[in-house]
Amino acid sequence: MKLLYADASPFARKVRAVAYELGLQDRIALDFIKAVPGAEPNRELGAANPLRKIPTLLLDDGRSIYDSTVICEYLDGLVPEIALIPSDGAQRAEVMTEHALANGLMDAAVGLRYETAVRPEDARWPSWIADHWDRIDTGLDWFEANSGRLAEPINLAQIALGCLMGYLDFRFAEKGWRSNRPKIAAWGETMLSRPSFTETVPAG
Ligand SMILES: N[C@@H](CCC(=O)N[C@@H](CS)C(=O)NCC(=O)O)C(=O)O
Structure with a gap:
């Protein structure tokens, strides 16, 4: 492959x-x-x-x-021995919904990168930028409020959330996403130190 x-x-x-x-x-x-x-x-x-x-x-x-x-x-x-996506209907819907949230926040963050670094400066749209940062803040607040979900065995939603955190650190470190979010900040430290993350750090 x-x-x-x-x-x-x-x-x-x-x-x-x-x-x-x-x-x-x-x-x-x-x-x-x-x-x-x-x-x-x-x-x-x-x-x-x-x-x-x-x-x-x-x-x-x-x-x-x-x-x-x-x-x-x-x-x-x-790999039948490992299930990053549960096969059971209700559990699967829960994990895939959390994944959809983390993944959608990545879409918003990548869109913000295009809007602020690729789109010509005179064509940028400040209220779109503000709206997408607000979605990211609201989504991260949801994970902070539901951080108990992150204690589950590793799954696709958690991996997507780790990738979102890594991308925010990489492209938008100045935004300080960890402020006022101590629970997911601590969880992120552990997640981003797994080999699956340390071996895939963006070079810059
Ligand atoms: N929904 C897609 C999103 C992928 C995506 O947006 N990739 C970006 C790079 S981070 C890309 O290829 N952008 C090129 C473009 O939009 O033309 C997925 O989950 O794979």
């Missing part, structure tokens, strides 16, 4: 962290891809994924799998 990725992408990091947690990291070759909206289209990426987004996983038989959540589900299914 080959993963089209960039180390700065929190979605690609989620897939890589999942691979580490499942012990599959050595079965996945990495191929660095530049994917920036509004830039010259990357046709190589587009041939594998018409959305031209990373991560995209290329299987040995030539098929592609995307997006990051589908790739994680696929990898999780390769």
